[in-house]
Amino acid sequence: MQIHLLIPGLLWPAATLLGPASGLALDGLAALLGRGRRLVREFEPYDRQLARLFGLEGGGLPLGMLRRLGETDAAAPPPGSHWLCADPVNLSFAREHLLLYAFADGELAMDEANTLVTALNDVFADLGRFEVCTPTRWYLRLDKPTRATLYPLDDVIGRPVKHFLPEGEDARLWQRTMNEAQIVLHNHAASRAREDAGLRAVNSLWLWGAGEVETAPLAPAKAVQATDPLSLGFARAAGVPASAPDPASALRQDTLVVLDALRKPAQQLDLDAWRDGLQAIERNWFAPLAAAVQNGQLKTLRLSAPSDRGTLEVEVRSTDRWKFWRKPHAFDVLLKSIAPAPTELPTAPPPTHPDTDR
Template sequence: MASATLLLPSRDRFGAQRLTSDVAKALGRADRDVDNGASASARQRTRIFDILPRGWPVAAVTRQRDAGDATLGAWLRADPAYIQPDINGARLLAYGDALALTAEECDELLRPLRPMFGDSGFVIDAPTPSRWYLRLPREARLPTFNGPDEALGADLFEHLPDGPEGRRWRALLSEAQVVLHNHPVNARRASMGKSPVNSLWFWGGSTLPDHVTTAYGEVFSDDDALQAFASMAKAAAQPLPPRWGTGSGDRVFDLRHMRDLALLQSHWIEPLLRDLRAGEITTASLDFADGMRFSLRANQRWRFWRRPLHSITA
């Protein structure tokens, strides 16, 4: 017995791209479930992991995987970021892995930031060059921080924390930007045509959860957060393969980055449907971030009275 779940972006990310006849027929005959809640994308994650207390404690869980010391306090990701000013404000253009920082560059950039954050009672460090952390008191009150994926390419000021707690973190961000602006590492990076590290992105504030479990034996993803949650849930965290491949057990594949519907169908959905018909897997689910889910089984082929789905957004 084996099942497969494809985690997918919102359907509107595929625009007007067309379904192949095979996929259109299968989706037309599939069972559908719609979650229209405002936090549909957050609930998509909770269908993969059961977390107590409820939430998405990214910073603490990735810290535990990176350094093994997340029980020592509360944690906030303070990832290196590239912000580009424009006529209307500023935009987040890159962060974390996309900046391809070396360990030496990371150490140099952190050197002047340590006393700055130390004066506020926080310790900043970086177990890996792409993931930076602030260690906070366990009882620290934090505003709501948006994840960098939500803000990428958008106006920075629409994603900064607000309220009384937010004011403090906006001030700390401004101080960090001043420190980083004229850092010699950025001058060297500019001379090599690389993006500077001129800001930080605060997000994921949390303490380590008491409980993380999953029904899946394997989680395939290139997202460090999903990999960290899989590890904490004692599931095998695997890098995402380039296409569908037959396997055993219950598996989930993180395809939320995909925007090419033709590629998604040829590399993933169509071969998955072939394995479903051949009995290699018993059930499959296409789980979209906007809340739509298609549940697929081989015996749905007898639902010949159902019309093919003319559009992924229908």
């Protein structure tokens, strides 16, 4: 029996002398790192890794449709419909660069989101219809498909927007749409009210996730456990049972477990939230799974932690419990051994979409 943990955000983006996990009791994680085989692969975007686990590779991944399919509190999208993620963002200048930042969960209210999306639907009725699933997850149901290359939001956060503008056949349409949406949102009374209250305004959209499903995703395990809608959408498209993460049930069958709680804190450099989330994962997952490996209940545990610093891969097998010479390896020590993400603003986009994808 095998478990694969996929944990975006586990690797804190920047290494410091003190260490972001300093002082935390992470004995379970240290035991797994010490017993297992570790390697750090080169950077690969989280959404690409998730897609690859479900047997999808290449450009034009339909991430908008798949994430929309994974929304639990909204009606299922009609078969054959075309979707873009249309997430609210904040644009701000840093030196001469215009940088993009996402909103944290709880930072926007549902009534604010609905008010702003109503304004967008009044202006862009010729493109399709915007809808709100959560305050920070919006969508555009397209009247017709697009073949534009649109960069995923995670690729752009904290980076100069000019390097990630739409490309491809419909590039001008979507560049113009984003520019016009900025004007609508910036001038809206709800955005002005946020600014007057000292809050970050919703002054732009980020459109991404264009593509069509050419081949159905393949189940990577007998079950998938996740709470984020993109993972749930992949699971539902693959026809594999999906449920909320639960260690006890994961230990009953081969399971892919996606733990998403650290992703936004790492992106937003919210160290307190990241440390709290890491302690919860240690308590609920690392400690019990380390014990399950030690007593032979779990045959193989794989851990994948994608980040801008590369992807940490760890594999621990039940036979490793006899290798007494493998000592626990402190997580902070591991973080300091991995090259930090660049601190300078990039002069070109990361290699998220190679030329063969365009």
